[in-house]
Amino acid sequence: MVLKQNTVNSRNVQAFVLPSTPPKKTRQFDRPVVSPRLETSGALGVPIYPDSGSDSSSPPSRRSSTEGPQNSMFSLGTIDPDLYKATQDDSETNFPEDHLGRVWFALEYQREAERLLVSLIKIKNLPSRTAGSSNACDPFVKIFLLPDERRFVQSKFKRKTTNPKFDESFVFQVSYKALQTRTLRLTVYDVDRHKKHRTLGNVLYPFKDFDYDDGQKIVLWKDLEEKSNMETSDLGEVQFSLTYNNHLERLTVVVLRARGIKKPTGMAAVDTCARVTLMNSNHVLKTKKTNVVTNSSDPLYNESFNFKLSPTQLDTSSLSVAILQVTPGDEGYERQVGRVVVGPFMYARGKELEHWTEMVNNQKDMVKRWHALTQETSDLGEVQFSLTYNNHLERLTVVVLRARGIKKPTGMAAVDTCARVTLMNSNHVLKTKKTNVVTNSSDPLYNESFNFKLGPTQLDTSSLSVAILQVTPGDEGYERQVGRVVVGPFMYARGKELEHWTEMVNNQKDMVKRWHALTQ
Missing domain, CATH: 2.60.40.150 (C2 domain)
Known part of the structure; x- marks a missing residue:
């Protein structure tokens, strides 16, 4: 079956799409990639739960069945790798110097159902932790639909390989109009012997470049790029630590500092405080605030707060840390600049989920992280x-x-x-x-x-x-x-x-x- 080459506006991207009527014979320059009919394994909608290094067949011990997008997403299951096989060509073997890796993936959009199908096929030439070794790498991939960085889907972990094959598919529920403003991001991680996640690189694919026919599958490859090319929050960042003591049933939150808080238009300075809110099953348990720090875009708070929280509540609780702008002389009026929500799978993803999980798994240890502020209000109403x-x-x-x-x-x-x-x-x-x-x-x-x-x-x-x-x-x-x-x-x-x-x-x-x- 013949495949036509599809032109994509990206320097290191190559794509192939399936024509509606196949010709009788294959031309030499065509890649024989067959339309990937999906073969699911497991129940539809079963999520991939992030963890810190467990084997792909072993889900983490703590997890919940609910979460945080506006866009629904879930794991569809595995795909039949034979349906994606292609003949060996330069893209499989020709890699530049200081190469971080090359990712093959497939896209399909079903307009009537408003479903985006992302199939993660394979990665080649990942860097090894040990020079000269091809098996000192334990990779996995997180898939985001930017600008939403709090929610993602995650592949299985692959052991001891710099050329992993995944053959997994995921579904994002998103309208076609919204899709035109989104960017697909695939972030590749390596898990070291201490179960720490090391970012190897990212692939970005803006959907404004997505040229497709309804229900058509497009296979692409793209090289990994450094994380330094990724976007940061325009609202600023906040650093805080979490410590949980199961014997005392106590959660300790230390709000350390913030940075990059923008001054309000027309004002010479910004005065801020931090508000910490503990919630359980969407009910507010307790709210506390730091003192106001004046005239600083990089305020230092360094204040500690204790909350009563039993071990049975860890899977149903979340913590919100918000930075508030205080307007002088306006009766203490406070406007929320942005906030961060950390918690279990029910409420958080990405760094926010990892922060909470690390706190739970390392009780009595202080776990300190920086987090980008986000604003959840809608411009639409x-x-x-x-x-x-x-x-x-x-x-x-x-x-x-x-x-x-x-x-x-x-x-x-x-x-x-x-x-x-x-x-x-x-x-x-x-x-x-x-x-x-x-x-x-x-x-x-x-x-x-x-x-x-x-x-x-x-x-x-x-x-x-x-x-x-x-x-x-x-x-x-x-x-x-x-x-x-x-x-x-x-x-x-x-x-x-x-x-x-x-x-x-x-x-x-x-x-x-x-x-x-x-x-x-």
């Missing part, structure tokens, strides 16, 4: 709705209450909106309903209730989308989607969206009400 499930009546009730912060269209004096509620099962639309249009309001009040028929057996395979639509007056009711929220089980949602659905399932007949940030 927010929507508030409640969910109630009645298992006896097999009925899901959704009450769309209100929205806020909906921006007015450019050149228009007002914004008219409605909310659209869509129930889906296994990516098939079951029912769609809309609220009435609310005119001339950036903070519309809808307060409308909708009932959907949903059996208990469908709860684990269904999702609910709540979208805010801008209605253009006099344009025959033209509707443009401002943003949306998808809540559902682990297969479709993460973070607050997953928590909202889970709380509804666990508290049947109770009304569970939440605010959610809109995403595109």
